[in-house]
Every structure is written in C-alpha cells, then in structure tokens.
Amino acid sequence: MVFFMRMFMNSKRQKRHAPALRVWQAEAPHAQEEGLDCLWAQVSKLRSEKWVERHLVRPYLAFDGVLCEALQHNLPSLPPPPHQPHYIYPFPMVVFRLFDYTDCPEGPVLPGSHSIERFLGEEQLRHILERNYADRKVCAAQLLSFQGKLKVPLEYMIVEVIFGELLRLPTSRQLEICYGSLLLELCKLQPSSLPQVLAQAVELLYEQLDTMNTDCLDRLSYHQRVVELVPASFAPFLPAKPVPDYRFEKEGADGLPGAPVAARLSSCIRNKCTPEEALEVLAELPNPLQEDEGMEPAHNPLKIQVFVETLLYIASKSFSHSFAGIAKFHYVFKTLASTEEAQICVLRSTYDLWHNHQQMMIGLVDKYLKTQIVECSAVANWVFSKDLAPDFMRPYVWEILHLTIRKMIKHVRKLELELEDAKNKLSKEGSRSEDVRMGDSGDKDHPTEEMVERMEEKLEATQSDLKNLFLIIFQRFIMTLTEHIGQCEVEGTNFQTYWFRWTLGRLQEVFFQHHEHVFKYVTTLESLLFTSDIDPHVLEVFQQFAALRA
Template sequence: MDFSGRLGGRHGGGARGDVDEFGRERRNRPHHRKPYDRPNRSGNRGNQGGNRAISMVDDANDVESRLSSLIIKVGDKNIPTLQSNLDALGVVLEKDFTKHEITVLRTFRQCILELPWKVTVYSTLAGLLNAKNSETGAKVILLMHAILRQELARGHWGSVKVIMRFFALQVRTRAISIETLLSMIDVFLKPVADEPSNVSGRNSCLVFIAMSTLLWAGQALSEQVPAELEARLRIAEQYVQAHGEANANNTLATVLHDAPCKGTNVLAHLLEIMRAVAEEGWNIDAVCAPYTMFAGEFAQATQHELPELQLPTDLPASSYYTPPEILQLVPHPPEFTVRRFIMQDFISDTVTQLEGNRKDCAKFLLQVHGLCNEDVCSVMTTAQNPEDMDAESSLVFEYMVAEVIFSFLTQLPEGRYREMYYTSLAVELRKAEPQIMGSVLETTVENFVSRIGTMDVECVNRLCNWLAVFISNFGFQWDWAKWEDVVDENENAPRRRFVQETLLKLVRLSYLDRVKAQLPESCVSLVPQKTPGHNFKFTLQAMDERTKAVSVAVGKCLKNKGTPEQALDILHTHYSQWTDLDDGERQTLAREMLTEHVLLLGSKTFSHMLNAIEKFMPALQQFGDTPEAKLQIAKVVEDFWIKHPQFFAITIDKLINYRVIDPVTVVEMLFSQSHVGSWSQFHLWEILRNTVNKVNMRVEQLQSRLVAAQTAADAIVADGDTVAEQQAESVEHVESVLAQMLQEQKDVVISTTRHFVQLLSSSEGTADELDRAWLLGRFKEFMRTYRLQVMENVQALESVAFTPEASQDTCQVFECTRMLAA
C-alpha cells in the first residue's frame, strides 16, 4: 500500500474546497438539470453497462474524497462542536474503513505529519477509532509506527519528532500503554545514558526528541509512573548540563551576542520550559485537548503492543539535527513563555514538514492558531483593529511566525534549508495577508537591524540577502527613510554596511536608476553614482605611443575574431622590441595586456565573458604558468571589475573552472594588503565562499566517481581482460585526480586560515577596530562553515597558523571550532 503524498503538495491531493467539515458536498448541477436527471444517459443503450461502471468508479472516488476532506478539516478551529464533530467522524470512519482503508490510512499519515499543530485532534481521532474497533485502531497505530521506523532509517528527524509527539498522546487515549511509550523514549535516551558526558550532534538530536516527547507525555507519566518520568528527566538534565559545560565559552553558534549564551541549540531552553510545565502539573493549556472529552470511551480501549525501535547506525553526523532556539525579536510578556514555546514549536514543525511547498506552508502557517484556547494569543488577521494590538502585553500570533522564520534563517552553525526557502515563504505570507504580514515582517526586520551590532557577521549577510530578494518581489518598495541616519555613520559601521550592501544587491536584482528612484535624497550616496561598469586600463589618454601600438593591435585582433595564437604572436612581436626591459618585465606587461583585452571583449554580458575566456583560454593558461603569474591575472581581473563586484565574482569563477588560475590564487588575491580597511565588503567573502565550495564539491564528486569506478571494476567478469585493464586504468586515473584535489583542498584551507590569523594578529592587518571586527567575524564564519576540513588539517594549522605569535582571539576561535566539530 502506498501511503506517500502531501496535503496539497506535489505528489498528493488536498482537501476539496466544496466540502464542509461533515463531508457534505455541494451538487454542482446546471440550472436546467432536474434532481432526478441521470448523468451519462444517451441513446446508445449498448453502452449502459460501461456507463454504470464509470458511475460506480466516480461514486467511489467521491466517497474517498469526502472521507479525506472530513479527516483533513476536522478540528481546524477550537469550536464548541469539536467533541460532537470528532465523535461523528469516528462513527463515519469506523463504518467505511473496510471499504476505503488505503484512503483513510494515507490521509491519517499526511495529516499527522503535515498538520503538526493538530496533533491533539488526530491523537483523539485515532483513539476513538481504537475504542470503537480495536482492529481499525491497530491498523492506524501500526501504520504510524511503521512510518516512524521508516523516518528513523532515513534520518528525517523533524518527522520523527512529530510522530513521537503523536504517540505521547496515544497514552491518554489508551491506544498504547505507558510501558510501550517509555520503551520508545528509552531508545533515544540509551546512547546518552550509556555515555552521559559524550556531547555530540547525534546525542543532542536524540535528547531533543526524547525531551519533546516527555513534554507532551508528562501529565500521564507524572500521574501513573512519576518515578519513571523522573529517571528519564535526570538523564536529559545530565546531558543538557554536560552540553552546557562543553559549550560554555563557545560563541561560534551564537546569533546575537548580547543574548544569554545557552549553547548551540534549543536544549537548555526546552529544559527550562519542561521545568515550568512540571510546576503546573504538566498541563499544557496553549491548545485544546479533545482527548479529555472522551475519557469514558477510552477507559475500555485495547492497548496495542509495538515492535521495538532501532536507531540507525550508518547516518552521517551532518544528518542529525535540532531546530534553533527561537530568537525573541519582539518583546513578549514573560508569563507567556510556555505558551510562546508551544505555539512556536508548532510553527517550527510546520515550516520543517512543509519545506517542499512554500505556498501550502504559508497557507497552513496562518491557520496554526486555530486550536488555541481562549486568550492564548491575539491574531491580527482576524481582529477588527489589528493596528491596536500590542505585542508587549500579549502574544501576537503573526509576530511569533515572523520570529520563527528569522530564527531559521539565521540558524548557526548552518541553516537546515536554503536561505531562499525562508525568503519565498515570507513572500507568500505577505501575498496572503498584504497589509498585516507586510507590517509584521517590516517591524521584525527593524528590530533585528537595531541589534545588528551584536549579530554574527554571517547572519548579517543572510539577513541582507533575505531583505533584498524580499523587497524585489514587491516593486522594490521599502521605507528607507527610517534608516537615513546611517549615512552619517562610519563606512564600516554595522548598520550602514548592512543598508549599503542591501542596496547593492537590489542593484543586481534590478538596475541602478530604479533603486535610486526609491531612495530619499539623503540616502542616494549609499549607492554608486554611475551604473556599474568596467575599468579598462589601456585607454588612449592613459598610454604612451609604444603601449598604444600594442593595445590597438591586440584590440583589433580580438575584435576581428583572431585566434589565441595570433594574439600571442602580436604580443611577442611588439614586446620583443622593448629592449630596455628584461624578459620577465616584458612577460608581465604582455600578460596584463592580453588579460585586459580578453576582459574587455567579454564585458558586454555574462555569456560574452564566458565565450571570451573559453576562446582565449590556451593563451591565458600559457601566461599563467607560475603562481606569481596567476596572481597577476587575478589582480588584473579585480582592477578591471573594481566597480562591478558581480562581474568580478563571475569572472573569477570562470577562470577557476578553466584552470587559468587556481583556488589558492584567489585566496592570495583576496587577502592582499590592498583590501585592508575594506574587510566589511560582502563581495570579497562571497568570492571566497564560492571558491572553497567549488573545491569541496569537486572532491565530493571525485570520491563518488571513485566508488562507482571501483564497484564497476570489481564486477567485471574474468573473460573481459581488455575491458578490465581499461577499467583499472580508469580507477587509477580517478585516484590520481582525487589526490590532486585533496591536496588543493588542504592548500586552500591552510592558506586561508593562515592569512586570517596573520592579519588579525598584526596591527597592519586592519585599519581600525570596526575593520578588525568584520575580519574577525568572517574568520569565525570560515572556521565554523569548514570546520570538518579544518579539523582534517589540525597539525598543519598548528605549525603554520596558530603559533605563539597568533592573537588570543584567533586561538580561541580555533578551540571553539574543535568543540563544534566534535
């Protein structure tokens, strides 16, 4: 049976819009039709049997559609009739289950995974089915347990957490026993109980899921087996304490440095929430609990035994995951801390579970408040006067949604999904509620930017990218006047740099004049005065006669579609006559001349640039025969595109692809003394990230190719000697190329780290304290992002970078990297 699919996603159908909560479907008849008219009637009597068969199929499909709609829509809101609706739905499903088992089970699976805020409703519904018919209940419970095992094996920890919360509530419906639930929780806690001091990403993920499950099962456990609950809480608390001690001084994963440091994830905060809930008798009052309405029905229910869970042992460390602690970007009343956590936990699960469909995710996010109990939160989208709501005196639902999105966007040490997901999700939310969500997101950004001086540099970069793309989706409209005071700040000041870099990205996404038109006069100085373009060195006014002769000849050759050989001949003919220079100086001038003209030839568009580099690649490679020559080519590119960072980045990328320059050359160019005072410029680090990522991607591709080649070689039969020999040569070739790429990866990591440490340890490496703060922030970003590669080269780094001359803060970052990579 296939139970895959999504609610309104790419692979599955959602609820029918013409069906009410009880499955009553409107009859879509033309006005001239009579109620007793039969469809498919025709004069062809011989086809009546076929028509009846089609009609029966259509009727069956309609029934299944109504059943799905009933399940999906039940409990959308906390209304007085929720109890009777659930009871009626339980009767309908019990009656039709045998006929439409696959449809019912598939819909259950979809709803539990993709509507996580309705967990209390679907737990109650599953319990009712079990109370009415234990065989039907067993099929639902065993299905979800099978899905749980499947998600565990795949390492889909968000789904595992959601399903475990479902099983936590099944104890309240008596569909499973407390002993069964405890054994499931113990599977997650066993690795931690065996080694309580072993702090790792894997153990943090397992403890988080166990704690989240205990939070929802706490009331039943405290009433029936308080000692068992306490024992498991002690295991979790011991791990959280060990985790906190291990990360006490590690700020590499801290987004806002003016906030209390609680480590690298939500564990410490979740423990605080559990303590607060325990003081209230483990009662979670944020959402309604319909299972309490059916205590009599559940009293005689059959409890089902479940197979033992098995944790996967072959998943990579990077697959283990815990969500970020939600940043408090809008003031919330402290007495609502638990309710805020519960609501934002549901919002976070929705963002995670519907990651593949931003439109559905946005639609469902605006419905998460539907099951809230009275006075839990205020909802602007349903209020008569939303502008009068004060987030400081109550929980405002829309602001909680915005906080979750920005917390995921800025999650460290790395985000779970691509940054564009959170941007597109915010775009869909604003489209759904233009006035309200537009205002909410704008206010949240303002609050974020007000603390930008204490924000991690990488997070500043992400927020800049987010805001630029978000604004570009709405006509580039934004109230820039509220930030016009940044014009008077230091050029490296965090707020000014953030606003300026956002505007530069908007210029990339549009064009300069359009961006200028949106700015108040006071902010125009933050963008270039002229359209970004090239800076060709060999203009007629800037050359002497003999240089002019060379430049004109090379320029004509390239414009007339000359070949690389012809260009090289022209350069050799002219520069060989410059007898006042030695061979090295003439080679340097020829290299610069050719590079400038190739760049000029390709300066019109990106495709022109690609074609120009590809055509004259042999000549450029011939000139780039030494590390010094490669560095000169890279610096010529930077000078040529000094006014156009986007073209600069793309050109460097293409030169690496064609092996005209190598990644270490880019590192040397980026950390040159000419950039001192400009470490706040984002495009420099964009180029560095792209370069290192390209090297890492090539290594991964070659490793995959090697595995495939070795597998193919092992499978060759003995009678294919020639083929076997060729295959063996292929394996040797891939091994040789992989060894070269691994060495290149090592060189890039060591060279980059060494340059960072040398600059930060020297008074001449930065222009002032602000410049140094930006460089230190980028150093943290590099060490955090590439911590695995850094740890592979620890010994080399200790000998060439982290020497006694290294500054104390760079050594501290190195030690934090060790802890983060553990």
C-alpha cells in the same frame, strides 16, 4: 528521568560553542540562551506548575471511555544505540529571540521565553515549515491555519520563527530566497496585520546590525531595493556605476606602458585575430621584471595586464560576450598564466577593469576556475593580497572565496563518485567469465586495476589540494588579523575595530559554511595554525567551532 536531566544540566557542561552560534554579540534586548539551557528552564517551569499545559490538542479525550476499559501494556525500554565514530549528530543551537510580550500591543499575550507554550508553538511552526517549504502558498496557508492561533499572537510567532530559520547558524536549512518569498506570501494572505509585524521585526533587526554576526548580515543584503529607496542625499554613499574602468582609454593614457601595443591588440581582436596572432602582438612588450643579463622571469605582468584588460573591455557588453572571449583566447590565458604569480596578475588585471562591477567579478573568477585558467590557491592568496585591500570588507570578495572552496569540494566529490563507480564495476567483473575479465569482450568502458589505481592517486592529490587550500586560507586570516593587532599596538589604538570584528566574522563564516570538510582537518589546524601563541580572539573562534562536535 527528571532527576537525571537535572544532574546533567547542573554538571559542568561544555558550552564554548554558544558565542559562535549567536546572531548578535550583545545580550540586549533579548538574552540568547543556549538551546538546552532554555529548554531545561521551560521544563522546570512546567514542573513547578504541576505539569499543567493547555496548548497541545488532545484528540484522545473523545475516546476516554474506550481507553479506560482497554488493556494496558507495559512499554519496553528503548536504549539509545551505541556511539559510532561515523555518526554525525545535530549541531547545538542558541535560541533566537526577536519579540517579547511588550512588543505585542493587543490580542493574546506572547508566552514568555521560559514558558513551555513558547517552545511548543515554535516547534509546531518549524514542523510546518519543514514539511511545506517547497510550496510557499501551501506553507503560508498552513502557518496561518495554525491550530493554536487564538491562544498566541500568531503573526509575531510566525515572523520570529521565519527570521530565526533564516539567520540560523552555522547555516540556514533552506535557501534565503525561500524565507523571503514565504514572508511575501504571508503578507498577501494576511494584509491587515502581518506587514506591520514584519516592519516591526525589520526595524528591530536593523537597530542591532552593529553587533550582528557577519554571516547573518550577508543574508539580509538586498542592494538594488536599498538603492531605490534611499533619498538623493545618500547618493555619495552608493557604489559607483557598474561599468568597466579601462586604463588605456583615459585621458593621458598614451604615456602608459604598453599603450601602443594595447591599441594594436584591440584592433586585432576586433578584426577576429587568432590566439597565435594575439601572442605575436604581445611579444613586443618588454618584461618589467627582467633584470640586466638575468634569467628570464616566469611571467610578464605587463603582457598579462594589456591582454586581460583589452580583451575583457572589448567583450564587456555582457557576460556571454566575456565568456566567449575567454573561450576563444583560452590558449593565450594558459600561455601567459602558467604560474601562481601570473594567475594572481590575471585576477589583479580583471579587478582593475571591473572593480565597480561586483557581479561581473564573481562571474569572471568562476569562469577562470572552470576553465582552469587560475587555480583555487591563487584565488585564495589574491583575496588576502594588498591589491584587494580596498574591497576586503565587501561581501562579493567573500562570495568569490566561498565559490572557490565549493569548486574544489565539488571536484573532490566528483572524483570520489567516479572512483566508487569504477570499483563497483571492477568488483562485478570479478564474477564474470575469464575471457571477459581479460578484456576480450571488447568493453572499452570497463575499468582495469591500473585505471583504478590512477584514479585513487588523482583523488588523493585533489584531496591534498583541498586540505592545502584550507591551510592557505586560515593562515592568511591569522596573518592578516595578527598584522592588524600589531599595527594598532604600535599606534597605541584599540585593535577591536569594526574591521577586526568583521574579519573575525568572516573567519567564522568559512568554518561554518564548509564545516563538513573543515572538521576533517581540525587536528591538523590545531597543531599547525591555531596554536596557543596566536591572539586569543582568533584562537577562540577556532575553539568555538571545534566545540560544536566536542
């Protein structure tokens, strides 16, 4: 068996995926090896040491006399099942390393990266995590009771394994808060040593932030605690206070277009006017897109700006007030935002008011999507628009993009389940009596073939919308990155800036977070967008992703 393993490992194995799965782009201070390469090195070292291993517990030694006299059996061969197109295999991995033996000042020596003891210890700790992640107290106690704790620096291995799971790519197995709460519980149970190891790990992580994968960087964000910790001299670097920025109450706002109408609309809304009355007030506003004797534009950006900013400012006391305002004036939103351009205007006006309150922006966009005030494609195009360029690198923008994608995926899944349920009911009906099949039973919930056909058409349309959403997002990524490269070439500067690396990381993040659905369109993406004529750096991100299931 070892011979065949050596042949496989020495073959020209495809490892294009490895750079995409690295937590850090740099190789220092610890090499980030591809998972099989590292495991093969550990097995080879064990073989060179004549297969001597002292880490595993061997309870069977207590029954050695009985086992020696027992009847021996020949184990049958276990052929692997043949490949099927619908099989989904585990993703490859890159081994996460945070510590080596020099980081452990006293006590047992940390096994080397190519030591089989390192592999066995990490796998056993991961097994404890997988079995007990739902109860942090039990999980922490089990980790600290690890059977081999006297042979290895247990605190270092536990912290390394937890951070490895937290930063695992393409996605972590559990929610980020699971690992954070577990680390806190471990510090409570082992206050004499574990907090110091955790502080050492955090210092090592922050020393390498400049080369960290963008998706991993987001998982370490903790804004409020950082604000409380930094000294007063850092105040200029902190974000502005999360308050609304209402243009019609600023000094000199009287001269702004729509200011008088905004004042009247504000008075009407405070006096509990109806949506129709609000539209009557807005009807006084001219359309800045209207040309002399030209066709009536499909939307009026001034109406949208005045209405959205005024309503949301009045309802700015809380999320509940804002959501109630949107619900009450939903008809006005739908009337004003009937096209994608108008929906982008709604998003732009919302951003103009709440650009200092990221959480409110996320909540409002989510509400717009739920109430179908804006479409997913409008949000995607707005994220990449020039209006949002000042905040393009901020995490909340990408949280909005991901929640938009998830919203569409959830809708597709809902329609799939409804269609599957309807088909099951229809097939069961086929075994019933003729009068029931003809609908004489009075069961109004029973689906007909025509209803199932309509549901299939609706599902196909929604699946097409999801595909188009991914195409829009990836096309805008390519356009944005290509434009940056072209501008840098004109200016004679290096295009590989932090902005470029960050945006590439966000592209990879979209691939990773929605890999189950993006893989369905790999062939389409390869033929339409990620072709050989785009920049190699952008193409490499797609090729690394595609190689995960190659």
